[in-house]
Amino acid sequence: xxxxxxxxxxxxxxxxxxxxxxxxxxxxxxxxxxxxxxxxxxxxxxxxxxxxxxxxxxxxxxxxxxxxxxxxxxxxxxxxxxxxxxxxxxxxxxxxxxxxxxxxxxxxxxxxx
Amino acid sequence: xxxxxxxxxxxxxxxxxxxxxxxxxxxxxxxxxxxxxxxxxxxxxxxxxxxxxxxxxxxxxxxxxxxxxxxxxxxxxxxxxxxxxxxxxxxxxxxxxxxxxxxxxxxxxxxxxxx
Numbered sequence: 001x002x003x004x005x006x007x008x009x010x011x012x013x014x015x016x017x018x019x020x021x022x023x024x025x026x027x028x029x030x031x032x033x034x035x036x037x038x039x040x041x042x043x044x045x046x047x048x049x050x051x052x053x054x055x056x057x058x059x060x061x062x063x064x065x066x067x068x069x070x071x072x073x074x075x076x077x078x079x080x081x082x083x084x085x086x087x088x089x090x091x092x093x094x095x096x097x098x099x100x101x102x103x104x105x106x107x108x109x110x111x112x113x
Numbered sequence: 114x115x116x117x118x119x120x121x122x123x124x125x126x127x128x129x130x131x132x133x134x135x136x137x138x139x140x141x142x143x144x145x146x147x148x149x150x151x152x153x154x155x156x157x158x159x160x161x162x163x164x165x166x167x168x169x170x171x172x173x174x175x176x177x178x179x180x181x182x183x184x185x186x187x188x189x190x191x192x193x194x195x196x197x198x199x200x201x202x203x204x205x206x207x208x209x210x211x212x213x214x215x216x217x218x219x220x221x222x223x224x225x226x227x228x
Contacts, residue, residue, distance in 0.1 A: 034216070043119075043205055043221040044156075089155065093217075100146070100171075101207075101217055103155045 002027040006090050006104035013080055013111050021075040021107045023064075023090035031094040033057075033066055033073040034101070038087045047075075047088070080111045119206060123224040126196055133192045134223045136206035141186035144209040146217065147179070151202045159204075162189050196227045 007022040025031065035047040035057070048057030053068035064075045073090060090104040116139045126132050136145065147159040160168040160181055168181040182190045193200050203224050207217040 032216075036219075044207075044219040046216065046218065049216060100158045100161065101156075105155045 004104035010108040015113050016079045019077040019080045023073045025092050027094045031092040034091045036089040082111045085111045117220040119220040125226045131194045136189045138187050142208040145189045146207045147191045148205045149202045198227045201227045
């Protein structure tokens with residue numbers, strides 16, 4: 001079945017460092033891909049999305065490109081801030097499999113000043 | 114964009130009791146979902162709730178344990194029945210916006226602890 005694999009955390013960075021969180025997926029057809037963020041004590045927020053190959057989603061300085069050839073959707077940010085400390089979830093939605101979101105296990109990011 | 118809220122935000126319950134979680138959206142939505150996030154884990158879909166029909170449960174979840182109501186297009190409830198410590202989780206509702214890209218928006222979650 002469809003699945004999402006994220007890099008294991010936690011990821012610990014200093015402020016202004018470059019961030020990459022790897023995400024790869026397995027799916028039939030042409031899924032939509034998402035990154036969600038969960039700040040401490042809060043629910044999930046949609047961070048960005050991409051709906052077809054080579055699309056780049058971006059928001060708040062974060063970017064991710066839908067790479068069909070490598071089945072990847074890696075999250076990047078050029079300069080992280082302490083306020084970016086959160087848990088990041090990669091997810092996919094495959095119309096052929098229904099409308100449920102399939103989530104990766106999440107990656108905890110901790111940014112120190 | 115629609116706002117989604119949940120009540121209660123957190124609760125501590127005794128084993129064997131039941132808790133009903135409410136989810137309210139400030140605009141009409143067709144599809145709503147309930148997820149469970151166990152401690153340190155990712156989200157797992159419990160069921161899909163469409164107004165006017167029975168909820169559709171995922172493998173491993175049953176209606177007797179997690180009854181769901183969807184009385185109208187802005188509201189849903191999830192009941193966690195006959196609770197045990199293994200039910201301690203965050204429960205989140207979400208709604209689907211649009212039908213093409215399956216973009217979901219989540220409530221703030223209900224943090225449940227069962228003693």
